[in-house]
Amino acid sequence: MVASAVLRVSLIVFGAIAPAFATPVAKSTVLTPFGEYAAENVHAVPAGGSIAHVGTDIHLLDAKGSLVHAAAFDSTVSVRAAKKTARAVDPWVTGWTAYAYWYNTGAAINAFSTTWTVPATPAVNSGQTVFLFNSIEPASGNAILQPVLQWGGSAAGGGAYWAIATWYVTGSNAYYTTPYSVSVGQSLVGIINLTSSSGSSYNYLSEFSNIPAAGALALTGSAQLVWATETLEAYGITQVGNYPSGSTVFSGINISTTSGTPAVTWSTSSDTADGVTATVNTQGATNAVVTIKY
Numbered sequence: 555m556v557a558s559a560v561l562r563v564s565l566i567v568f569g570a571i572a573p574a575f576a577t578p579v580a581k582s583t584v585l586t587p588f589g590e591y592a593a594e595n596v597h598a599v600p601a602g603g604s605i606a607h608v609g610t611d612i613h614l615l616d617a618k619g620s621l622v623h624a625a626a627f628d629s630t631v632s633v634r635a636a637k638k639t640a641r642a643v644d645p646w647v648t649g650w651t652a653y654a655y656w657y658n659t660g661a662a663i664n665a666f667s668t669t670w671t672v673p674a675t676p677a678v679n680s681g682q683t684v685f686l687f688n689s690i691e692p693a694s695g696n697a698i699l700q701p702v703l704q705w706g707g708s709a710a711g712g713g714a715y716w717a718i719a720t721w722y723v724t725g726s727n728a729y730y731t732t733p734y735s736v737s738v739g740q741s742l743v744g745i746i747n748l749t750s751s752s753g754s755s756y757n758y759l760s761e762f763s764n765i766p767a768a769g770a771l772a773l774t775g776s777a778q779l780v781w782a783t784e785t786l787e788a789y790g791i792t793q794v795g796n797y798p799s800g801s802t803v804f805s806g807i808n809i810s811t812t813s814g815t816p817a818v819t820w821s822t823s824s825d826t827a828d829g830v831t832a833t834v835n836t837q838g839a840t841n842a843v844v845t846i847k848y
């Protein structure tokens with residue numbers, strides 16, 4: 555009796571300890587469309603929620619405007635610089651692979667829209683993540699607002715299927731709307747609009763305008779957003795089959811400003827060593843076309 559009681563106790567103790575060995579160590583960082591972020595700094599935006607720059611803080615608000623989370627905005631960390639450094643190290647494995655960009659120095663961008671089609675499923679799943687999006691950043695490069703198509707996993711969830719979410723990523727915190735599954739061949743319209751402004755404070759709305767069920771992300775109190783991009787970003791790529799085959803065409807690319815139609819000339823950056831390229835097929839502020847070839 556005594557022996558079995560001792561055995562029982564030791565089994566219970568072992569049972570309490572065992573999960574610590576069996577459970578994988580929790581990942582302290584998670585993947586966002588701007589690389590790995592500390593998990594505690596990545597936040598789901600509740601349906602209808604928004605993000606507000608308030609003084610030197612960033613507030614995550616729910617649909618009723620109640621505070622869900624507050625963080626200090628670290629304006630010294632440039633997401634753009636972080637991306638460029640990562641890219642220089644190993645473009646094949648990390649970060650922005652091919653993209654087109656335009657830097658606005660004139661009147662504020664009022665609307666920036668892009669159409670593209672959900673590509674075929676990548677032929678080879680090696681646990682990679684592929685992001686395709688139009689995006690816009692402030693001059694400082696310390697934030698990015700982006701309607702994102704994702705294949706593979708990220709901090710927002712997802713997996714071996716295509717899903718859309720809108721993200722706002724800053725140097726220190728990242729925010730995403732709930733991923734919404736989309737189908738191969740489905741048309742997407744990603745928009746970023748200026749909804750209002752006052753002095754140096756700008757309010758934006760980003761969403762997939764033809765898929766309202768996926769939700770929108772409102773950003774208030776932002777710096778003016780000036781650097782517009784059309785981007786392929788990928789992580790964990792080990793072979794070309796990790797990308798969708800063929801190409802993705804960003805089309806109907808429109809940029810208007812508060813003073814009308816600007817003169818827009820898109821530039822490109824490509825990973826030519828690996829044959830992944832961005833090409834501008836049609837220039838201009840209206841109906842521009844950029845092709846990403848995998």
Ligand SMILES: *[C@@H]1O[C@H](CO)[C@@H](O)[C@H](O)[C@H]1NC(C)=O
Pocket residue numbers: 664665666745746747759810
């Ligand atoms: C965004 O801007 C476009 C172009 O001006 C406009 O057609 C669209 O209605 C706007 N959408 C929102 C939600 O403001």
Ligand SMILES: *[C@@H]1O[C@H](CO)[C@@H](O)[C@H](O)[C@H]1NC(C)=O
Pocket residue numbers: 667668669743805806807808840841
């Ligand atoms: C861009 O503008 C053109 C011309 O007005 C329009 O046909 C096209 O649908 C617009 N693109 C998007 C993504 O809304």
